[in-house]
Amino acid sequence: MYPQTRNWFPYVSPYDPCPPIRVKTYSVPPQLFITFQPPDLPQNSPAEALRTGVLWPSLYSPYDPRMDHLGRGGGGSHGT
Amino acid sequence: MWIYEKKLQYPVRVSKCDVKMAKYLTEQYGGADGELAAALRYMNQRYTIPNKVIGLLTDIATEEFAHLEMIATMVYKLTKDATVEQLEEAGLGAHYANHDRALFYNNAAGVPWTATYIAAKGDPIADLYEDIAAEEKARATYQWLIDMTDDVDLQDSLKFLREREIVHSLRFREAVEILKEEQGRKTIF
Amino acid sequence: MAPEQRGKEYYALLQRLQEIDFVLVELNLYLDTHPTDMNAIEQFNQLTEKRWALANEYEKLYGPLQGFGRSYSGYPWQWNDEPWPWQV
Numbered sequence: 003m004y005p006q007t008r009n010w011f012p013y014v015s016p017y018d019p020c021p022p023i024r025v026k027t028y029s030v031p032p033q034l035f036i037t038f039q040p041p042d043l044p045q046n047s048p049a050e051a052l053r054t055g056v057l058w059p060s061l062y063s064p065y066d067p068r069m070d071h072l073g074r075g076g077g078g079s080h081g082t
Numbered sequence: 083m084w085i086y087e088k089k090l091q092y093p094v095r096v097s098k099c100d101v102k103m104a105k106y107l108t109e110q111y112g113g114a115d116g117e118l119a120a121a122l123r124y125m126n127q128r129y130t131i132p133n134k135v136i137g138l139l140t141d142i143a144t145e146e147f148a149h150l151e152m153i154a155t156m157v158y159k160l161t162k163d164a165t166v167e168q169l170e171e172a173g174l175g176a177h178y179a180n181h182d183r184a185l186f187y188n189n190a191a192g193v194p195w196t197a198t199y200i201a202a203k204g205d206p207i208a209d210l211y212e213d214i215a216a217e218e219k220a221r222a223t224y225q226w227l228i229d230m231t232d233d234v235d236l237q238d239s240l241k242f243l244r245e246r247e248i249v250h251s252l253r254f255r256e257a258v259e260i261l262k263e264e265q266g267r268k269t270i271f
Numbered sequence: 272m273a274p275e276q277r278g279k280e281y282y283a284l285l286q287r288l289q290e291i292d293f294v295l296v297e298l299n300l301y302l303d304t305h306p307t308d309m310n311a312i313e314q315f316n317q318l319t320e321k322r323w324a325l326a327n328e329y330e331k332l333y334g335p336l337q338g339f340g341r342s343y344s345g346y347p348w349q350w351n352d353e354p355w356p357w358q359v
Contacts, residue, residue: 029225033252038259039301041308048290052092055245057297063248065241068229085337090356091293093286138303145296155357249300256304 006031006063031063084144091148092242094155095235101172103231104160105190110153110227110243112187112195115219117153121146123200123216127209130202135210135257142250149243156236157185206261213254221247274353281333282359288329291322 007027014022043058051057110116124143128136161169161183169178176192187195201212224244228237298315305311326336334349335342344350 029221031221031248033248033255036252036255038256039252039305041305042310048294051297052286052290052293053242055092055242056249057294057301061249061252063245065225065228065244067232067237085339085341087337088334088350088356089285089288089336091296092289093282094357135303138300141296141300141303145300151356158357249297253300253304260304 029063029065032061036061090152090155091145092152092239094152094159094239096156096159096233097235098231098233099160099163100231100233101160101164101168101174103227103233103236104157104164105173105177106227106230107153107156107160107190108185108188109190109223110220111150111157111185113189113223114199115216115223116189116195117146117150117220118187118195119199120216120220121150122197123202124213126200127202127213130204131206131209132261134260135206138253138257139213142253145246145250149246152239152243154185156239207258210254210258210261214251214258217247217251217254221251277333277354277359284329284332285359288322288325291318291325294318295322 006029008030009025009027011024012022012026014024039058039061043060045051045057046054046059054062056062112118121143124139124146128139128143131139161174164172164174164183166178169175169183177186180186189195201209203209203212221244224240224247228240228244231237231240295315295318298311298318302308302311302315330336330342334352335344338350
């Protein structure tokens with residue numbers, strides 16, 4: 003599957019008061035790339051559907067928390 | 083009419099006694115892009131939307147009420163056994179002064195819910211674009227809430243809710259496509 | 272004294288019901304925008320039947336899922352019985 007995030011790089015000034023976050027990340031989940039869901043897409047099992055929140059794996063969007071506040075380094079999510 | 087069902091849509095587990103999260107989760111209870119706003123927005127727009135998408139608005143609105151109950155469950159579980167001191171430390175002192183541990187429809191900053199959070203323009207495309215935006219904003223709020231907790235069980239329920247915003251967004255996008263087709267067209271043989 | 276806690280079997284059966292109900296929600300929303308997908312309609316109807324049987328099994332053990340005449344009640348009136356969904 004294509005990566006479900008995009009990165010961008012904010013301008014860093016020599017006069018910025020805090021240590022810079024050099025890479026910012028945002029989500030681009032699958033619904034942005036599907037105009038109209040085609041019929042007969044492969045399905046998750048009922049258990050997997052409930053667990054992931056979606057019946058069709060191709061609409062699944064993972065999200066990994068940013069751990070900034072826990073001092074585990076920034077980053078954001080990555081695709082599968 | 084509606085019939086209540088005595089079960090949650092998805093099992094909600096909260097494993098960490100983190101009272102602060104209760105305050106933040108309230109954003110999705112009584113906030114601008116929260117579940118109450120979502121449910122009421124769609125439930126109200128459906129009366130003046132073309133026939134072909136009334137069912138969709140009704141059903142998504144109904145599912146949003148199930149999500150509202152999930153958020154309420156999280157807040158309830160995080161506050162029911164909290165001491166007054168813990169509530170104060172979590173920034174909920176002002177909430178306690180007014181409400182004790184009762185839930186209330188306000189956002190994470192304590193601003194009460196208002197109907198100005200939702201719109202009904204009567205123009206089907208304008209309304210559906212509003213709905214798509216609402217789903218994306220709610221998805222973003224869930225991301226920030228997932229970022230704010232390290233309770234993997236709470237994250238699990240929040241990830242479910244985030245995924246539902248994605249599916250709803252897709253369905254509203256499909257509704258726009260349906261309305262781009264000519265409505266009420268009779269097939270001529 | 273607090274009412275008795277629900278055991279493991281309760282959570283397992285509840286989850287099975289949540290799973291089947293979730294697939295029905297997904298198919299329902301999908302069919303709202305794909306009303307001519309015959310395969311999806313067949314899957315929806317089959318699952319609706321399965322759901323009815325599973326809900327009956329659940330209600331026999333744990334009481335009514337719905338009010339207003341959609342579920343039967345034993346004596347005394349079972350609707351008020353704990354736990355409510357946010358308590359479990």
